[in-house]
Amino acid sequence: MFILEAGEFMNEKEKQYPVSAWIIIKDRKGKTLQEIHFEPNSWATMIDLPCKKFVIRDFNFDGLIDFALLWDTGGNAGELYEYYFQDKNGIFTPAETFPLQHGMLAENINIPAKTISVQNSIGCCHYNLTTYKLKSNESWKVSSEQRQLKKK
Numbered sequence: 001m002f003i004l005e006a007g008e009f010m011n012e013k014e015k016q017y018p019v020s021a022w023i024i025i026k027d028r029k030g031k032t033l034q035e036i037h038f039e040p041n042s043w044a045t046m047i048d049l050p051c052k053k054f055v056i057r058d059f060n061f062d063g064l065i066d067f068a069l070l071w072d073t074g075g076n077a078g079e080l081y082e083y084y085f086q087d088k089n090g091i092f093t094p095a096e097t098f099p100l101q102h103g104m105l106a107e108n109i110n111i112p113a114k115t116i117s118v119q120n121s122i123g124c125c126h127y128n129l130t131t132y133k134l135k136s137n138e139s140w141k142v143s144s145e146q147r148q149l150k151k152k
Contacts, residue, residue, distance in 0.1 A: 005024065023035070058111070061114045068106070100118070128146050
């Protein structure tokens with residue numbers, strides 16, 4: 001179980017605009033297993049904690065749940081996420097070597113193929129599709145291609 005609590009607010013009096021958070025991980029009996037102090041790059045537009053931007057998935061295909069949390073509202077780049085991977089002891093650590101760390105949300109996950117695909121718009125008529133494939137040595141192969149948007 002994950003609990004997200006504000007660490008501090010820009011406006012402490014009204015408890016608005018969080019500038020840090022605590023990610024508290026508990027077992028099924030409610031015992032705290034780990035506490036992570038999370039400091040985003042920017043939550044400038046967030047009046048409250050971005051709980052809807054806390055995503056639980058297996059991002060590294062090891063069968064263990066991992067999580068991502070909104071790290072920056074991103075401006076022109078869109079929303080950027082910080083990823084935490086769980087190890088075999090149940091401890092979560094920042095995924096420093098993950099190619100999407102502080103990047104887009106890994107939404108299109110293909111577990112059998114061990115790939116993650118993300119896309120971003122390029123102007124009005126094209127998008128870039130980037131695919132990350134986990135290799136047997138735990139490194140990531142990255143391929144990218146530009147595609148044209150389908151006309152309706």
